[in-house]
Amino acid sequence: QSVLIQPPSASGTPGQRVTISCSGSSSNIEFNYVYWYQQLPGTAPQLLIYRNNQRPSGVPDRFSASKSGTSASLAISGLRSEDEADYFCAAWDDSLSGSYVFGSGTKVTVL
Amino acid sequence: EVQLLESGGGLVQPGGSLRLSCGASGFSFDNYAMGWVRQAPGKGLEWISSLSARGDNLYYADSLKGRFTISRDNPKNTLYLQMKSLRAEDTAIYYCAKVQMYGPFYYDTDDAFDVWGQGTMVTVSS
Numbered sequence: 442q443s444v445l446i447q448p449p450s451a452s453g454t455p456g457q458r459v460t461i462s463c464s465g466s467s468s469n470i471e472f473n474y475v476y477w478y479q480q481l482p483g484t485a486p487q488l489l490i491y492r493n494n495q496r497p498s499g500v501p502d503r504f505s506a507s508k509s510g511t512s513a514s515l516a517i518s519g520l521r522s523e524d525e526a527d528y529f530c531a532a533w534d535d536s537l538s539g540s541y542v543f544g545s546g547t548k549v550t551v552l
Numbered sequence: 553e554v555q556l557l558e559s560g561g562g563l564v565q566p567g568g569s570l571r572l573s574c575g576a577s578g579f580s581f582d583n584y585a586m587g588w589v590r591q592a593p594g595k596g597l598e599w600i601s602s603l604s605a606r607g608d609n610l611y612y613a614d615s616l617k618g619r620f621t622i623s624r625d626n627p628k629n630t631l632y633l634q635m636k637s638l639r640a641e642d643t644a645i646y647y648c649a650k651v652q653m654y655g656p657f658y659y660d661t662d663d664a665f666d667v668w669g670q671g672t673m674v675t676v677s678s
Contacts, residue, residue: 443596476664478597485647485671486589486597491664529597533662540613541587541599541661 444469445530445544452550453520461547463513463530469542473533475513477506478543480527489528490515517549525551554578554667556648561672568638568676574631574648574669582606582626585651585659588633590644591671598644600633602651604659611661638676645671 446464453459463475477490488497490506493513503524506515517524530544560572574586587602601622602611610622621634631648649665 473662474664478665480597485668486665487668488652488664488666491652491666497666531597531599531664537614539611539661541602541611543589543597543599546596 443545444534444542445532447528447530447544447547449545450548450550452552453517454552455520455522457520458516458518459520459524459549460517461515461528461530461549463515463544465511465513465532465542467511468536469511469532469534470508470513471511473535475506475508476531477504477515478529478531480529481523482526486529520551522551525549554650556650556667556669558646558648558669558672561646561674563675563677564638565678566639566676569634569636570638570674572633572635572646572648572672572674574633576629576631576650579650579667581629583654583656585609585655585663586624586631587649587651587665588620588622588631589647589649589665589668590642590674591647592641592644595644600646602659602661603631605656609659635674638674640676643674643676645673647671 478486479489480486493508534542557575588600603622623632650667652664652666
């Protein structure tokens, strides 16, 4: 059972906007940064968003993210076929001895 | 180019041990914290452990503490994960990852993993 909850799937047609939610708690999302990782089929994860809404160099501005309270969201605008992948949110969790927690993952399908 | 290359995976019997290695290149290894993340077949990502740049601050997932040990050899630019008492549920791809922020003397655990290796498969089965 993942600490951060994401919908298992999301889909859209090319050009559409897709959003993915990530629900956490006061021990993780509310007071710590949220990160998003993209995992293309058969490859290692790669960093998509850091510090809630910052994009590493090379990540298209079609990807955006936000955070409010104990939840966060990732938006993909102008959906493209190459965006078909698994997306994971993550955050540091301050409970117990501390841990880095991932969301359950959302599979984005481009119809 | 920043690169991470894991090795040491393979088939191991339940109760056995295995040591994974992660060779780093293209960046000043001793200035960055590092971590291990695994992914069971068809499942999501699970953080295992993180280690500060100098190796003096270690963090583990509570569920794995005591069986897994993270370490590093900075002169060799290598990160390790020693695993013991392995179980079928430890079967997964094991990724090493570099922590994003420069931090030779201080590790802020609230940080991203910005570079990942390709992973090494560990299968625990008799």
